[in-house]
Amino acid sequence: MSEPIEINSSEVAVKFLDQFDNFLFDCDGVLWLGTHLLPHTVEFLDLLKALGKKVYYVTNNSTKSRKDYTKKFASFGINVEEEQIFTSGSASALYVRDSLKLVPGKDKVWVFGESGIGAELNKLGYEALGGADPLLNEPSTRLSRPCQWTGSCCACRRCGARHEGQLPQTRGHAAVLATRGHRFVCWDQRGLHFPPKGAHLARCRVDDRVPCLFLGRRPAYCGKPNMNMLNTIVNSQRLDKTRTCMVGDRLNTDVRFGVEGGLAGTLLVLSGIETAERALAVTEEYPRPHYYAAKLGDIYEMYQKSKKA
Template structure:
């Protein structure tokens, strides 16, 4: 099906950069693939961030990465030379905690079983929700005799799945047991469903891919928090109260970042330093198109002396 959306405008000149920046007050910035690859900040990004802030622009770092809490993200930002506070960071882990606490009114006497890393557990505990799984099941091998020890647990009220470098069969077995218990209404939440994520030396399987064994076995779709889904969007606007017409989502992925902005009826800017290519964005059969395309977010620094 040929897309009916307007062809994205490619920003290539300093005049293009200045005209674009004048249109917006708030920039929602994806991180991996936009600001950095791994632990390397992309060229020009630090200068661009400083330039935008000096001109009164609000920057909110919006990431599907659930491995770090906002507090630990601040530490990472500091190591990379980027100034940021917790209120500047909006992650899928934080959105998940807010959603459980404020939307689902998660009972204080119940626990969340987490497949993921410390970011999810830290954010859940920050809002007063008990989280288990990381300490108990990381690095624990499983034998056939262990199946008899995995049982339903009436104290578990939700299973949250995020990116997990230590994913193992024990975690999947426990999560399946809890979610497959017909006597309890256990919430099944995925922090994001990114199929892949960018690393310095290529693309690797993401959270959405790691969760497929549970989805397939349960024949059940989880509530997905991260971009481009509505729960994340609702949480964002309720937290920041930005003017959608003066807000732009900046990202490297069509199916998450760009679709996220489209779902919120805000402008989108795609950078070419991450997952998707310009050819993919301009493909007539591509239904998700950005409003604008730029080679790199760092290119905006070229406008600071113009």
């Protein structure tokens, strides 16, 4: 890939926006920081709409459903339809239906995660069990399982800890999953590592005490930067990759998502965790973006100046 281009002038800003018809945005660190909306975010998104661009939002945060996200967008004064939002939870639910071909109303899905994935599965007609069920806090052994499970299922699991999670819940999930060769769908693989004795743990923090136990099998991943999620978005929205740009604040997830997915463009904004030095660095650890800018608001301001010139 050629040297990343800094969007630092009106001319570059106009060229950048003219190059793409579709934009995929990460949210936190790009549009907002926590509860703080970044400057000119609304104006920039309105500009894209006025230019006839299609805008979608892509996040690995599975704690919220798409409906929940529309409310968060609305709290910032941004009008967004559910169909524009792709969470790792909603992508997992679509993967269950479209790739695994599980039948709504017949096949059941066991959830190890928050309520967001359960809501997305329910919307597609699946019965989602497990999740935050209080019975999972009770001791579980091979002879005594508080949550009985019958029938075929795909276990949708998040490679990360539930904030309210407890170790007994992990044992409860594992006791159910160990009984059959269920298929795993996981929606976040950051921090995956492999401890001894074959136990696969992912994003485990000692204080959370909720390891995601894969029982020696790799799941299918449906979160950034994995292609299952990108394929879901591209296929469902019929996007032309040669006219699509991924915008994010992380090199190892957002930029990798776009580069490895074959999108024509990637934009790294420095309003999150990355720096210009890292964006320009040549390393095997992560790919370089096609473009980078301090923040979206700067691109908006530069574009506006070009129209006044």
